[in-house]
Amino acid sequence: GAVVSQHPSWVICKSGTSVKIECRSLDFQATTMFWYRQFPKQSLMLMATSNEGSKATYEQGVEKDKFLINHASLTLSTLTVTSAHPEDSSFYICSARTTNYGYTFGSGTRLTVV
Amino acid sequence: RKEVEQDPGPFNVPEGATVAFNCTYSNSASQSFFWYRQDCRKEPKLLMSVYSSGNEDGRFTAQLNRASQYISLLIRDSKLSDSATYLCVVLTGGGGNKLTFGTGTQLKVEL
Numbered sequence: 001g002a003v004v005s006q007h008p009s010w011v012i013c014k015s016g017t018s019v020k021i022e023c024r025s026l027d028f029q030a031t032t033m034f035w036y037r038q039f040p041k042q043s044l045m046l047m048a049t050s051n052e053g054s055k056a057t058y059e060q061g062v063e064k065d066k067f068l069i070n071h072a073s074l075t076l077s078t079l080t081v082t083s084a085h086p087e088d089s090s091f092y093i094c095s096a097r098t099t100n101y102g103y104t105f106g107s108g109t110r111l112t113v114v
Numbered sequence: 115r116k117e118v119e120q121d122p123g124p125f126n127v128p129e130g131a132t133v134a135f136n137c138t139y140s141n142s143a144s145q146s147f148f149w150y151r152q153d154c155r156k157e158p159k160l161l162m163s164v165y166s167s168g169n170e171d172g173r174f175t176a177q178l179n180r181a182s183q184y185i186s187l188l189i190r191d192s193k194l195s196d197s198a199t200y201l202c203v204v205l206t207g208g209g210g211n212k213l214t215f216g217t218g219t220q221l222k223v224e225l
Contacts, residue, residue, distance in 0.1 A: 006157075032211065041122070043201070043215040044158065093157055097211060102148075105157040 001027050002098040006106025013084055013113055021079045021109045023094035030096035033077035034103075035069060038091040050077050084113040115140055120202050120216035127223055131192050135219045137185040137202030146205035147178050149187045151198045152218060158201055161187075192223045 003026040013019050023033060032051050036044040048064075050056040050071035058064045068080040081088055093108040120137045127133050139147075147165075150158040162169065164176040164185050175188040185202055202216035 034213070036215075041217070043118070043217040044213075046212060046214075049212075091155070095213070102160060102163075103213060105159070108155075108157045110155065 002096075002101035002104045003027055004030070004094060004096055004104050004106040006094055006109060008109055009107060010110040011112070013111070015085050015113055016083055018080055018082045019084055019111060021081070021092055021094075021111075023077050023079075023096075023106045025075045025096055028096075028098055029074035030077065030098075031074065032097060033071055034095040034097075035067075035077075035079050036093045036095065038093065044093065047079075081111065084111070086113045089113045116216075117141060117206075117214045118202055118204050118216035120219045122217055122219060124220040124222050127192055127221070129192060129194060129223055129225055131223075132188065132190045133192055133221065134189075135187045135200055135202075135221075137187075137216055139183050139185070139202075139204045139214075141204070141206045141214075142183060144183075144204045144206045147185050148203040148205070148213075149174075149176055149185075150201040150203050150215075152201055153198050158203075158215075161200070189221075192221075194223050194225070197221055197223045 005024045035047045038044045047062045048056045048058040050069045052071045056069035071077040089112050094106040118139050149161040151161045152158040164178045166178045168177045173190045177186045199218035199220045201218045204214045
């Protein structure tokens with residue numbers, strides 16, 4: 001139980017375009033979704049916390065206008081990287097807290113901006 | 115200072131060896147502690163929670179020292195399949211719901 005499905009697994013896009021990443025909770029309702037970013041050989045860094053039906057809370061240094069988060073339903077949260085640039089290339093991963101299984105993670109999205 | 119610090123390794127050990135990883139955290143108000151395992155290019159997966167009393171799960175033993183703000187993971191009889199990056203994770207935050215990850219310690223188990 002407590003599966004978070006994340007898509008796409010990887011994406012290559014051109015500089016200046018926008019990319020949307022989706023995380024769906026398949027068998028539970030995710031009131032809160034956490035979005036992380038991980039650069040090579042670095043730790044997962046929390047970018048923002050999204051709550052269903054309200055605005056996301058962004059960590060210091062994360063541009064909210066660049067990383068748009070939508071959490072319109074209890075089973076879907078999306079992260080859109082707008083006007084992506086090569087420095088945005090990273091591993092993006094979502095996570096939800098569940099009642100019985102602790103924190104469960106999506107499988108991650110590897111974004112490469114060329 | 116990083117909130118959660120780990121030696122990045124890599125630790126190269128022969129199959130069957132016993133290996134220990136350490137982690138320190140800076141926020142004394144941290145509430146819960148975990149070890150996660152992350153395989154290359156994959157999502158982290160919970161290995162075990164860590165308690166002050168120490169806890170064991172098969173070949174894995176975790177220990178927490180709140181006074182020293184120190185967490186450890188011991189792997190006995192290491193297998194090739196144990197090769198991965200082990201992440202020390204601490205739960206902090208006003209709402210008690212912010213996970214802070216260490217950079218991870220890479221383990222390579224060799225024949």
